[in-house]
Amino acid sequence: MQSLNLIVIGGGAAGIFAAIQAKSQNPKASVILLEKTAVLLAKVRVSGGGRCNVTHSCFQPRKLTEFYPRGSKELLGPFHHFSPQNTIDWFQKRGAKLKTEEDGRIFPVTNRSETIIETLLKEAKQLGVDIRIRQRIENIEKSENGFILSLRDKEPVETQKLILATGSSKEGHAWAQKLGHTIEAPVPSLFTFNVPAFKLQELSGIAVPRAGITIDGTAHTQTGPLLITHFGFSGPAALKLSAWAARTLFEKEYKVKLLINWLPDQTEEESMEQLIQLKANSPRKSLQMENPFSLPKNLWKALCTDPKRLNDLTHKELRSLSTKLHRDPYRVEGKTTHKEEFVTCGGIPRREVDFRTMESKLCPGLHFVGEILDVDGVTGGFNFQNAWTTGYLAGTSV
Numbered sequence: 001m002q003s004l005n006l007i008v009i010g011g012g013a014a015g016i017f018a019a020i021q022a023k024s025q026n027p028k029a030s031v032i033l034l035e036k037t038a039v040l041l042a043k044v045r046v047s048g049g050g051r052c053n054v055t056h057s058c059f060q061p062r063k064l065t066e067f068y069p070r071g072s073k074e075l076l077g078p079f080h081h082f083s084p085q086n087t088i089d090w091f092q093k094r095g096a097k098l099k100t101e102e103d104g105r106i107f108p109v110t111n112r113s114e115t116i117i118e119t120l121l122k123e124a125k126q127l128g129v130d131i132r133i134r135q136r137i138e139n140i141e142k143s144e145n146g147f148i149l150s151l152r153d154k155e156p157v158e159t160q161k162l163i164l165a166t167g168s169s170k171e172g173h174a175w176a177q178k179l180g181h182t183i184e185a186p187v188p189s190l191f192t193f194n195v196p197a198f199k200l201q202e203l204s205g206i207a208v209p210r211a212g213i214t215i216d217g218t219a220h221t222q223t224g225p226l227l228i229t230h231f232g233f234s235g236p237a238a239l240k241l242s243a244w245a246a247r248t249l250f251e252k253e254y255k256v257k258l259l260i261n262w263l264p265d266q267t268e269e270e271s272m273e274q275l276i277q278l279k280a281n282s283p284r285k286s287l288q289m290e291n292p293f294s295l296p297k298n299l300w301k302a303l304c305t306d307p308k309r310l311n312d313l314t315h316k317e318l319r320s321l322s323t324k325l326h327r328d329p330y331r332v333e334g335k336t337t338h339k340e341e342f343v344t345c346g347g348i349p350r351r352e353v354d355f356r357t358m359e360s361k362l363c364p365g366l367h368f369v370g371e372i373l374d375v376d377g378v379t380g381g382f383n384f385q386n387a388w389t390t391g392y393l394a395g396t397s398v
């Protein structure tokens with residue numbers, strides 16, 4: 001039986017990066033990467049709309065951890081070892097120039113994810129990582145020296161160390177369970193909200209620069225840019241909410257009441273006061289034509305449907321409008337996958353892993369990197385940063 005130093009299972013961002021790190025630390029070690037499909041780095045290719053949002057320009061580890069609904073505490077140490085700055089340096093040193101966009105997302109200057117793929121695969125090849133595609137692993141067993149892997153139509157192989165980098169794949173979870181781990185049930189994260197009979201449908205495409213979005217009856221609330229779509233709500237605020245409340249939403253079968261706060265930087269009382277003042281100052285004007293809060297014009301018209309002059313609006317009517325401006329209810333029934341980026345919440349419980357080395361606390365020699373862990377970030381390059389950082393730690397420690 002062939003005996004190896006390290007096998008990495010999974011040819012995604014985390015697995016390839018871990019294999020590169022391991023081989024660069026110890027060039028004499030035998031490092032093999034086994035990928036089930038015929039395609040390496042498939043998610044890198046489609047990510048960020050084909051541009052690959054490699055990381056985010058957030059260079060303060062503690063601040064960076066705030067972008068992870070699951071894993072923020074555990075990633076603090078790892079980010080001190082491999083941060084977005086290390087990611088940038090790593091790629092730029094190998095010729096992949098990166099650029100930062102206004103919202104902090106970092107992409108290759110070429111705007112092509114292929115640049116990232118080529119850089120990673122070239123490095124792996126130069127170092128001599130043995131990458132094998134279309135590999136069917138039928139069984140993994142713990143042995144005295146490490147692990148024995150049974151491969152379809154091939155001789156079994158033995159390895160001292162094993163890195164599982166299989167993303168959200170069920171097989172990866174099953175092997176981890178076999179080796180003594182539990183699994184946090186996987187549920188989707190980063191999606192948009194469907195509102196049947198959406199009363200704002202005609203405003204599809206309008207982006208509100210700042211709105212609050214809350215799941216009624218819970219503490220889950222987010223503020224930020226909100227996009228009105230044909231079928232409901234999207235944009236950074238909605239995506240952040242979907243990530244932080246991923247499990248709650250799953251449990252509620254994506255049937256919840258959302259409350260939109262169109263004026264999150266002031267209180268309902270302040271809005272009411274503003275409306276009363278306006279009525280006193282311009283009694284003859286139509287409130288609908290006034291747009292006193294500078295909301296997108298069509299949105300204001302949809303919210304303030306009463307064409308009456310201000311003088312003809314009762315105190316009760318003004319109160320009802322100010323309430324609506326701060327707690328506008330929408331019944332959500334279902335979700336839609338956000339095409340630019342989605343991720344799985346759940347996987348290997350963080351408490352079962354030593355985040356200094358990414359080694360299992362239950363099965364010595366076994367390591368986990370990337371999305372197989374119960375770690376996920378919001379949209380913006382944070383999920384790849386998790387793949388690079390955990391890949392780096394596992395690769396250097398094995």
Ligand SMILES: Cc1cc2nc3c(=O)[nH]c(=O)nc-3n(C[C@H](O)[C@H](O)[C@H](O)COP(=O)(O)OP(=O)(O)OC[C@H]3O[C@@H](n4cnc5c(N)ncnc54)[C@H](O)[C@@H]3O)c2cc1C
Nearest residue numbers: 010012013014036047048053167169341370371381383384
């Ligand atoms: C459409 C889309 C766009 C995205 N865009 C971004 C973005 O712009 N920025 C960002 O930060 N994040 C983005 N993400 C999230 C990011 O792609 C993932 O978090 C990241 O790819 C996880 O890397 P990974 O290596 O852990 O897992 P994966 O990329 O899922 O790789 C796992 C690999 O393991 C292989 N595998 C699975 N089972 C087996 C098996 N039994 N045997 C052998 N191999 C196996 C799979 O085939 C796959 O190649 C996006 C995700 C999607 C789906």
